[in-house]
Amino acid sequence: MFKKTSNTGKWMVHFGNFTTRDLAFIGMIVALMFIIEMVIMLGVAAITPFPGAKSIGQAFFISIIIAVGLAKVTKVGTFTIIGIIMGVVAGLIMPAFLPLLPAAILGGLAADTVTKIFYGRYGSRNSLVVACGVNQMVETLLILTIMVVFGFSTEIINPIMILITAILATVLGAAGGLIGSKIATELQSAGAIGN
């Protein structure tokens, strides 16, 4: 349970590989994600009847935050933790829409799996871009598919529309990941994020 960290040489508590500092930072990142998501949801989703608008609207901004979080906590599994916490908050507390819970968890899990297979860990620019893109794609696909299962009009959401929305969200998510990695580089050069 207790291990010495390689960076500072201090004794830290570990959850698997995650220190208390990592878990606290992930918690703060999710809090910031939640604030941004709520602003976008009230601003975008309330004025458009197209359910994919929220996914497209949030993909870029949320991915910036996630990318900075992943650049600090580079361990595989971080995205799943972000997904679980964000899913619990969004699915059970606010806006309390239950399908967001499995969508957020599976999105994080998919991003972690892809990163584990291709990059081993987060940190490089490409790993952040790919992870953010994959997460947004899986989340958008799941949310819109659930909407169809619940009987939403196929004239507004049809499979082609779902695919186009998912591709748009993926591109915006990847772009957000790229910007996030640049912010992380700047924070690293300023000494705010240690390697």
Add this chain to the structure above:
Amino acid sequence: MNMENAFSYNTSYVGEDSPVHRMDPRIKLGLVLGTTLLSVFLQNVAWLVTLVVMLLALSAISGTLKKMTKFLGLFFLFAVLTVAIMTLLTRNFIYSLEYFSPFFLRFGVMVTAGMLFAFTTSPNHLSQALQKMYFPAPLSFTLTVTLRYIPTLANEAETIFNALRLRGVYPSNWDVIRKPSYLYRGMIIPLFIRILKLSDEIAIAAESRAFNGGNGRSSLKNIKIGRNDLFFSLTMIMFCFVLMVMDKGTFSLI
């Protein structure tokens, strides 16, 4: 707009004392899951309406209906806009209404059940319930940090924005699009530096108090499933069963 108030728990949890508030969070979670699943199976609009009315009645009992109306209003606006656009596309109002009503009722069941849970369950109780459901303790710690710092971070963002304005920077939407560095250097970087400092402080404070990842943590007030919870669960199961039978049987109203 005061960001701290906008994102405080007051927008979600309503701390009253009602039978619904006193119910075990696990039972309420079961209610959310059960009604959501049931809404997928129900085909008849009348039984879906009955389910929504039942949930609204529970929120009235809990005293959260008034607060819920604000959010349900947004949902209603979304429904009206969708039906209006569909009417413009098909030039048939009745068809649009019939086409969308099952979806919006299912969606309504989910939203109302979710809000009933959120408005009547304190974050502390939710955290305890998740621990009882074998949610890993360190994740419970992360969840607690998230819930605690949502209003604080909203306040920090507002402070940083006010500091920008004090320096004479009033970026309009067009300015932000034309020069993203207004947002990037002026808002995002300072906010991240603040987050990094805060998370370090939390970790140091937790570890200096012998925090061991939250395993084996005890609580002054424990939640447990009581007789009232069991009675409520049985009543709800019977109610849902009756709705299912009515929906599949010959009792269809529409």
